[in-house]
Amino acid sequence: MIVGIDAGGTLIKVAYTENESLQFIKFPIAEMDRVASWVNEQSDSKVCVTGGKAGVLLSLLNQEAREIVEFEATHLGVKFLLARMERQEESYLVTNVGTGTSIHCIENDRQERIGGTGVGGGTLLGLSHLLTGVTDYEEIVRMASAGSRDRIDLKVKHIYEGKEPPISGELTASNFGNNLFAVAGELSKEELLATVIGLVGETVSTVSVHAAKQCGCSTIIYIGSSFFHNPLLKEVVTSYTLLRGATPLFLENGEFSGAVGAMSLL
Ligand code: ATP
Ligand code: MG
Structure with a gap:
């Protein structure tokens, strides 16, 4: 064997x-x-x-x-x-969202680690637990899928009230930055967990898109167990990566x- x-x-x-x-x-x-x-x-x-x-x-x-x-x-x-x-990609970025996040540029069959962020799967577990008391990974991702970030995140369009924003109004202006003091007591675990996943997904994809520009590649391959059974994280990462001009790819069994x-x- x-x-x-x-x-x-x-x-x-x-x-x-x-x-x-x-x-x-x-x-x-x-x-x-x-x-x-x-x-x-x-x-x-x-x-x-x-x-x-x-x-x-x-x-x-x-x-x-x-x-x-x-x-x-x-x-x-x-x-x-x-x-x-059966993919033909030869030059691409690899973002490994493990406990932490590590970013690598692959070119001419060689890899170079070009950065990372401490925001990763460990953040997902840690913040989720602190905010809601839920500890089980599968339960966190299942509950998050039923939650909405609308009351917790502040979008660009919320700041540019009655005015066309200079960037997409759909971008998050501030994760957890909405008018929280008014609603803090009534937020559900599902809403809080969805917003944690939003924070992790947007951070890793934003850092990745910058890194991809730096090394001149347009495809970002996302791997790591943080995507396992986690359709919400995949969705956040996919839409943010596309919105910022790169192409996301998730590998089967990438973790x-x-x-x-x-x-x-x-
Ligand atoms: P690193 O590469 O940073 O040393 P790692 O290799 O252990 O860490 P991964 O296995 O890629 O990291 O991902 C770990 C993350 O995957 C966890 O932080 C959590 O968000 C998520 N995860 C997926 N399945 C589980 C599980 N069964 N139990 C705990 N976490 C899980
Ligand atoms: Mg790892």
Whole structure:
């Protein structure tokens, strides 16, 4: 068996081949012992690990394993998953919305990390919990899909009252910037969660579009588990990326890019 593991700040992503077919599984970082035991039970396996917690995982393995730098693994994995989707892209930006967000420019088959933001999936979980008490990721994204941001976000058109704004009135002028003091007590969890996802989505797409301009590419490939089962985040990121003149692309199983890239080295 060939196994690639990306042990990140929040989740461990595992990609492996079984009977020639590619399998994917995720575990919370708290279950690292379980992942290590599973790997240790496999006979005749080749293993390559990556991610910020790769060192900790390696220390729990009984067998030799390779290690690869996370950014290289992600680059290789994105190439593999793009080919699997029969896409021809050669130069593009990769925005990995993990616990934090990391942005990479891919050109001439080489990746360069050009920036990032601390606003990412960890922000989504943390702010959601502080504002609503909800802790479960799946519950957060499900409730957010039923919420509206209208009472919490301030749009450009709200500021330019009775006047044509110089930029799209639909852009957010201020996340959480509407007249909150009047309605704070009556806001629903759904509204608050939708607005948190709006903040994360608009921040990562705005930073990405600037980065794409800087490196002269128009396609932005978004990956990371923050998009998993999260249609609202995808929608916010898609519309903001398009509105700002770039083309978004979501990879199937994109959150496994690092794991697949690590596996592809074996
Ligand atoms: P990093 O790359 O920053 O070290 P990571 O690789 O662990 O972190 P990802 O797995 O890409 O990051 O994404 C983590 C985010 O995905 C979480 O912050 C959360 O928003 C979201 N997420 C998706 N599924 C889950 C889940 N089952 N439990 C917790 N968070 C989840
Ligand atoms: Mg990661």
